[in-house]
Amino acid sequence: MIATLDDLDAAGTVVGLRVDINSPVDADGRLLDDSRIRAHVGTISSLLERNARVALLAHQGRPGGDSFTTLEPHADRLNELLDAPVEYVDETHGTSARAAIADLTDGTCVVLENTRFYSEEYMEFDSADAATTHLVERLAPVLDVYVNDAFAAAHRSQPSIVGFPHVLPSYAGQVMERELAVLDDIESTTCPRTYVLGGAKVSGSIDAARDVLERDLADTVLTAGVVGNVFLVADDHDVGKASTDFIYDQGYWDEIDRAAALLEEYGDRIEYPRDVAVERNGDRVELPVGEMPPADDEPAMDVGTETLAAYEEILEESETVILNGPAGVYENETFAEGTQSLYRAAATVETSIVGGGDTASAMNALGIDGFTHVSTGGGAALALLTGDTLPAVCALDNAPVS
Ligand SMILES: Nc1ncnc2c1ncn2[C@@H]1O[C@H](COP(=O)(O)OP(=O)(O)O)[C@@H](O)[C@H]1O
Numbered sequence: 001m002i003a004t005l006d007d008l009d010a011a012g013t014v015v016g017l018r019v020d021i022n023s024p025v026d027a028d029g030r031l032l033d034d035s036r037i038r039a040h041v042g043t044i045s046s047l048l049e050r051n052a053r054v055a056l057l058a059h060q061g062r063p064g065g066d067s068f069t070t071l072e073p074h075a076d077r078l079n080e081l082l083d084a085p086v087e088y089v090d091e092t093h094g095t096s097a098r099a100a101i102a103d104l105t106d107g108t109c110v111v112l113e114n115t116r117f118y119s120e121e122y123m124e125f126d127s128a129d130a131a132t133t134h135l136v137e138r139l140a141p142v143l144d145v146y147v148n149d150a151f152a153a154a155h156r157s158q159p160s161i162v163g164f165p166h167v168l169p170s171y172a173g174q175v176m177e178r179e180l181a182v183l184d185d186i187e188s189t190t191c192p193r194t195y196v197l198g199g200a201k202v203s204g205s206i207d208a209a210r211d212v213l214e215r216d217l218a219d220t221v222l223t224a225g226v227v228g229n230v231f232l233v234a235d236d237h238d239v240g241k242a243s244t245d246f247i248y249d250q251g252y253w254d255e256i257d258r259a260a261a262l263l264e265e266y267g268d269r270i271e272y273p274r275d276v277a278v279e280r281n282g283d284r285v286e287l288p289v290g291e292m293p294p295a296d297d298e299p300a301m302d303v304g305t306e307t308l309a310a311y312e313e314i315l316e317e318s319e320t321v322i323l324n325g326p327a328g329v330y331e332n333e334t335f336a337e338g339t340q341s342l343y344r345a346a347a348t349v350e351t352s353i354v355g356g357g358d359t360a361s362a363m364n365a366l367g368i369d370g371f372t373h374v375s376t377g378g379g380a381a382l383a384l385l386t387g388d389t390l391p392a393v394c395a396l397d398n399a400p401v402s
Pocket residue numbers: 198199200201224225226229300301302324325326327328329330331355356357358359360377378379
């Protein structure tokens with residue numbers, strides 16, 4: 001049984017609070033979307049209003065990636081959103097980070113630097129080994145308790161997720177609690193149940209597709225985005241050199257065979273695009289599957305109108321939809337059409353559960369709302385829906401009680 005904030009006597013307590021505020025940023029590190037930051041305001045405010053002293057731990061991007069950057073803008077945004085002072089320190093567990101934590105007074109908060117600036121944080125450990133990493137060994141002594149609200153990173157066995165619960169009394173935050181309550185109970189939702197798997201996390205989506213088809217959770221799986229392109233290739237359609245190279249470059253070549261195996265077993269319950277929108281001289285040009293391949297320099301950036309009509313018809317008949325990932329490169333207005341139409345159709349379904357960092361950004365950018373539950377996590381939500389036990393949950397479950 002996981003302890004929650006209701007079980008915590010917060011006043012005067014130094015709380016290490018892990019959040020997931022990993023956000024889209026521009027080339028200068030400026031925030032493009034603050035939904036994940038806003039999602040944690042409830043948990044942070046609840047702790048500060050109860051006079052806790054909060055040290056915020058979070059990651060941003062992946063080492064080597066474009067969005068691998070400082071959390072200073074995130075701290076600035078939190079400072080605007082909260083009714084309490086928020087400090088930022090450019091260290092995660094060094095002398096100045098620990099000093100900043102020691103300087104906290106009741107009802108104040110400090111944002112520590114990106115945990116992934118420190119290499120051990122990007123490795124996977126079991127809880128006991130994670131507790132021996134530098135981050136946990138240096139920070140745990142200056143913390144009284146640990147709270148994990150980072151549902152979106154709950155599928156990672158990284159030190160800031162699984163290490164602290166090994167040594168500190170630990171609690172789930174409000175986001176974590178809410179997400180687990182909704183996503184752990186998919187089986188109680190009404191059928192027909194449709195899963196829409198788009199975006200670019202092909203391996204996770206194929207794992208999820210297999211699981212929900214095997215367990216009869218999904219009546220239909222609709223694929224779009226890069227996932228849809230992989231299913232097209234798996235059924236021997238030539239999506240053109242640009243998209244094929246992209247699949248190869250992302251390391252998803254083996255996923256084609258896995259998608260083909262799924263089509264072999266469950267082809268009658270899986271839909272893949274009937275047409276794609278390619279980029280031709282900066283314009284959107286739709287190509288039905290029968291007219292493929294596109295030219296070598298024409299990537300398939302979105303699903304086409306015929307696909308959308310077919311998918312919308314299936315969604316109209318659905319009682320529940322679970323959706324992860326955009327249908328195309330929604331960041332480019334010309335290719336946002338598929339995502340916009342698909343999300344609009346999903347929002348009209350009786351129970352609609354959507355998840356993912358980019359999914360939430362796309363919803364905000366395209367002005368679509370009305371979903372039953374918007375999860376902060378993409379990979380974490382898929383892992384949970386795939387029947388996995390999330391490492392974060394396991395660690396909280398086994399944490400010492402105060
Ligand atoms: N056809 C496509 N080609 C290339 N990238 C795509 C395509 N469709 C979607 N994407 C990209 O997928 C990314 C989002 O995928 P993902 O990270 O899986 O979503 P989420 O964060 O919601 O789980 C976006 O950056 C989007 O541009």
